[in-house]
Amino acid sequence: KAGVTQTPRYLIKTRGQQVTLSCSPISGHRSVSWYQQTPGQGLQFLFEYFSETQRNKGNFPGRFSGRQFSNSRSEMNVSTLELGDSALYLCASSLDLGLSSGNTIYFGEGSWLTVV
């Protein structure tokens, strides 16, 4: 079955602009989480959505937001882009909310964002 699909794969934006990234989870998966990866900070958790509700949020400013639709697809938005937002943004899906610590998540290939 198809894996996690993220679009677009690559994009370049200018400081001050906003960007929307899209994620389609594995069929049947209801949880979608987002991560940011930079060379300096590594992989950092942004937020998680389950049943269209944000369930968990990492330590990022309010410029970073997201949402989940009824078909479990998710989008994340970054407003007022800064140079430091240049990163690989990864989406991961999971069957459920992960209340069991044995739950696993499956990542997409990511969206490479460059802010100039």
Place this chain on the structure above:
Amino acid sequence: DAKTTQPNSMESNEEEPVHLPCNHSTISGTDYIHWYRQLPSQGPEYVIHGLTSNVNNRMASLAIAEDRKSSTLILHRATLRDAAVYYCILRPANTGNQFYFGTGTSLTVIP
């Protein structure tokens, strides 16, 4: 966030076994141990996870110390495609799908 300690880098010859260590001395009784790997220019990929007993799957084996303060990911025969950054992660219960990735171990496979 639960802490793990891994060597920054390791090397292995192709077709030889690789043992990737991870220390997690502060692990609690309900924390699962997960391993993910990230190949260049790709998202992380699930490898294996376990709680107390050793685990095997088609990709690797996970050996967990009796006191659970350390674990070892074992790749039985390293191939060039196994060159990646390997992350050892502790998953506390009831934290949703928020995974804490450390810096991982960068594995180089020498032909």
